[in-house]
Amino acid sequence: MYIGVDVGGTNIIAGLVSIEGNIIFKKSCPTLPSRGFDTVVKDIVKVIKNVINQAPNVEEVLGIGIGVPGVADKRTGIVINCVNLGWANVPLGKTLENEFKKPVYIDNDASVAALAEFENGALKGTQNSILITLGTGVGGGFIINGKLYGGTNNIGSEIGHMVIGKNFYNCNCGKNGCFETFSSATALIKYTRKLMEETNENTALRDYIGDNLDKLDAKIIFDCAKAGDKLALSSVNRLIDYLVIGITNLINLLDPEVIALGGGVSKAGDYLLELIENKISDKILFKDLDYSKIILAEHGNDAGIIGSAMLCKHS
The missing domain is CATH 3.30.420.40 (ATPase, nucleotide binding domain)
Known part of the structure; x- marks a missing residue:
């Protein structure tokens, strides 16, 4: 034990x-x-x-x-x-x-x-695989050749700080454009709040939070997006666009068998996976080869x- x-x-x-x-x-x-x-x-x-x-x-x-x-x-x-x-x-x-x-x-x-996912979860039986955690930030864990990989200084899986674009706010690390400023729950809330502050567009989000933007959370935004709310869909699609960029970069770099998604955003479940699958095939470099299977992590908290x-x- x-x-x-x-x-x-x-x-x-x-x-x-x-x-x-x-x-x-x-x-x-x-x-x-x-x-x-x-x-x-x-x-x-x-x-x-x-x-x-x-x-x-x-x-x-x-x-x-x-x-x-x-x-x-x-x-x-x-x-x-x-x-x-x-x-x-x-x-x-x-x-x-x-x-x-x-x-x-x-x-x-x-x-x-x-x-944990490698031992008896979503990554079990793989030799090369990745866990991406989509929560307050974006984290990552790599299994390479059947072993947990950390790099020379044990910072080799800080994928949340890959720069993948230019953003309207800086990351807590001081850089602009980090992966986690686009595809974390925090990023989704910040962007949705920005849209709601800049437009008078009708949105079902206000049925949940009224005028108190501090009540916004990722679940509410995803629920409204699933229901077809235009503003929520705009926010979710932006998150997915950059999430696909990040995932594609990792596939091109490491060619893993499986990528598992965990963290609070992953609770969107099959809806999240469907949105990713609809966009990722166009981004893959070697289109005639099978690319990484993208699934949900199993162990949660x-x-x-x-x-x-x-x-x-x-x-």
Whole structure:
């Protein structure tokens, strides 16, 4: 058995996970990152202890895996940069190893989600595949030659910061035109809000939110688009146009067998896949060859726990 811990900006979720990648027990607590690393890590320790006590035999727990929304040095266990948590060069791995006397493995949250899908989800059985997470931002995880790929400095899957166009606002990283400023839930909301502020066009969106644009969310926009609302469709089609550009770039670069889509935007389900399929065939470079199968990820919110635990198995 392993312990998997998903450390997010909102919640810390830990799980006891079987070697096969099945969650046996899980527990969570609020992150409250403004309290600082030392206080947050005490809560990480508490939630791990709560979970580890559910194991029939603590000695059967072979390691602890951690997923963080940032960059970690897998060799030293240092979280180099984690903007959402306000962490920079913090010794998370060593702190937990000293506490639990078990090996600790740390990686980016999107990468561990890819590992979860590879172990027993949408990417199972592949040798070369990609998970794209479409949420607040755009994240990615690569499986190359049957192994999780991170690159020389473990930042090799930061696909959200590929520059794919010129946008009306800058990314949080400081650049203009990043993938995630076009195809994330945040990007969809920002663009829809822009359209609603600039036009008096009738839209079903106002039936949901009235004049309070702060109530906009990706689900409402997709629901209205499905119903044929012109303004919502315009926003969704823009997201799809750039999502197809990003996916095509990845196909041309890595030629994966499968690309799985996760994150909040993927909850649009088959509607999302249909919109992608309608546009991607025109963008593919080698049109006479089969290109990557594009499907939905399977593990949802549990991907971070399962994938983090699987770091113990694959490291």
